[in-house]
Each structure stands twice: as structure tokens, then as C-alpha cells.
Amino acid sequence: MFIGHFAVGFASKAAVPKTSLGTLFLASQFVDLLWPTLLLLGIERVRIVPGITRVTPLDFESYPISHSLLAVTGWALLVALVYQAAQRYPRGACVLGAIVVSHWFLDLVVHRPDLPLVPGGSVRVGMDLWASLAGTFIVEMGLFAVGVALYLKKTVAQDAVGRWGLWALVVFLVGIYLSNLFGPPPPSVAAIAWVGQSQWLLVLWGYWVDRHRVVTPSW
Incomplete structure (x- = not known):
């Protein structure tokens, strides 16, 4: 899952209006920001296997530090x-x-049974929504639409940056998502890791946009 995680970040602004959207993005993508570094260090492993699912060609061989339930809780x-x-x-x-x-838990819905419960454990789980391209698209885009709507309801733009910077971010995220769904497989694991590092720019974009929006009063 990709855009669904950002949906959680957007939606959570309604619960914690004093927390920046950038920080909410950081939390929602935290393990996927950690994972590329672990790939580059050779601590975790992934293979590119076109056709392994309808949605992604990635076979997550080992990622207990970033994606086991126990580690994520930590x-x-x-x-x-x-x-x-x-x-x-x-x-x-x-x-x-x-x-x-x-x-x-969002990854649990979409992944094949490859998510470990504990580091080193043999039990792996996943509901495999990625077996359906249409199902994945409907679920993720639905979550994203709700998340953005809640953010828009809770905040209002102070200026052009707050308005158009937000919509540029939304369009950019959707564009990345569509390219992941319908584009060619990544050329290498190293490319996956380096592109994954670029997600930090999305966190910074969240901070930038949020500074140009104010929380609407609660009545």
C-alpha cells in the first residue's frame, strides 16, 4: 500500500490539529522510510518478480526490522x-x-502472506488484496479521498501556497500511485531503495503546505 498510508496522515489532522501534516506523514510512512535504508545496507531483502501479484512485482523476502508487527509496535x-x-x-x-x-495493518490487507509477526518468526500473514488490481485501486483511492476530505474540512488555506501547494501534493501522490500501478517494474533493488528515500521530500512537502493552512475552529 502507498497512497492509503498518506490517507491516514491527512485524516489524522482532524484528531490532532496541533500536529503538522509533515509529522503525520512521517508517522504514516515511518516503516517505509526505514525500509529503503535497510535495503541499501543489505539488512533486509526484496526481489523483483514480475507477475507475482497483479499490483506489485516485489517479493518481500525478509523485512523483520521494518515490517514485523512486534518491531513496528516498538x-x-x-x-x-x-x-x-x-x-x-x-x-x-x-x-x-x-x-x-x-x-x-493496512499492509496486512494488501500484502501476500509475507508480513512477519515477530523478527525471526516463521508465521507470515497477509490478505493479498494485491491479487486484484481493481480491488486495490478502489480501496486505496477510497481511503485517500476520505483522508484528503477530512484534512480539507479541518484546515483552510491562508494563501496560494496553502491552496495550490496542497492540490499539487494531492495530484503528485496520485500520479506516483498510478505510475506504480501501471508502469514497468523497477530496474533494480537499488533503484527501489533510492526512490524510497525520496519519500522524505513528501514529508517536507507536508510541513510546507501545513504551515500555509490554519485549523478551522470547532464549535
């Missing part, structure tokens, strides 16, 4: 503790931790 706790220490916003810390864990 990363969630770390993110929550660091945020609480920095911002003194308990609600935000709790929501960020929950967002990090949500990544695993």
Missing part, C-alpha cells in the same frame, strides 16, 4: 516518546504511535 512507541518529549502533546504522541502501527 517503532511506534519510539515515535510517540520522541514526539512527547519534543512537543509535550500527549494526545499527539498517542495518535502518532497509532498511525505508525496502522501502517502494518
